[in-house]
Amino acid sequence: MFNPPNVMLESPLHAFGLPARAATPAQENRVAMSELPHLGYIVLRGKADDTAFMQGVAGVLGQALPTQPMSVVSTSAGVVLWVSPDEWLLACKRSARDALLAALTTALQDVFAQIVDNSGGLTALRISGPDHLLLLRQLGPYDYESLAVGRCASTVASKTGFTVVRTDTEGVVLVFRRSFADYTWRLLERTARPYRLCITSPAHCADPLFTPLLEIV
Structure with a gap:
């Protein structure tokens, strides 16, 4: 290989x-x-009123996604920016990006959501x-x-x-x-x-x- x-x-x-x-x-x-x-940049898209989505992301980031418009939240995984009612941007350490992408993909595998690496x-x-x-x-x-x-x-x-x-x-x-x-x-x-x-x-x-x-x- x-x-x-x-x-x-x-x-x-x-x-x-x-x-x-x-x-x-x-x-x-x-x-x-x-x-x-x-830095690493991960785009998260999902419904703020979808409990499975919000809990799945919180389980990875260690904190719930912000739902207040224009909010900035610091988590154990990085900095989360509120972009729109159904979109957030996670800025993280570049070395942690792949692990975060994998963890988020696993946590949201049966959830209506989108995870995109925009680093x-x-x-x-x-x-x-x-x-x-x-x-x-x-x-x-x-x-x-x-x-x-x-x-x-x-x-x-x-x-x-x-x-x-x-x-x-x-x-x-x-x-x-x-x-x-x-x-x-x-x-x-x-x-x-x-x-x-x-x-x-x-x-x-x-x-x-x-x-x-x-x-x-």
Whole structure:
């Protein structure tokens, strides 16, 4: 049997050389940005009023899926984002993805549900700093100031779209399509220049929920 060689994961932003440009934010840096690469992303679809579906997922994640619109929930398996009344997105450690997919498939094998691995289609970055809201305000029409901690929302910025996740008061995480990563980064970097942008590492731009999911790849 042919066993394919191990393949190193490559960040969709590798062309920008972000690790080599990373620095520690200083007082003059009003905005800091860091890539959160190589996470696992699992899409869950099912009916919130289906007890078998909800209990099956809870048995794997260790906590029930959120049913309140725009909710963000931290579980033992990762971070769950409410997407719509019948859809959720689980961000997890990449190394845990396969086991979670298998466990969810087993738990929901006789249930009307859908489980999709979208790890290759999404990526994320963290934006923080004293003026991160001013930066976000320039990107699109969404009222970012109204987004409370523990909430997420899907919105647009110029020709791209993303889900903005508020996990603390210091910044946000943007989850977006890998195919738009180049465009999204260029848009953000250009817009952030007046705020003395600092490109930094996840450790210096830490998100309380997403950063613990990162692994050295």
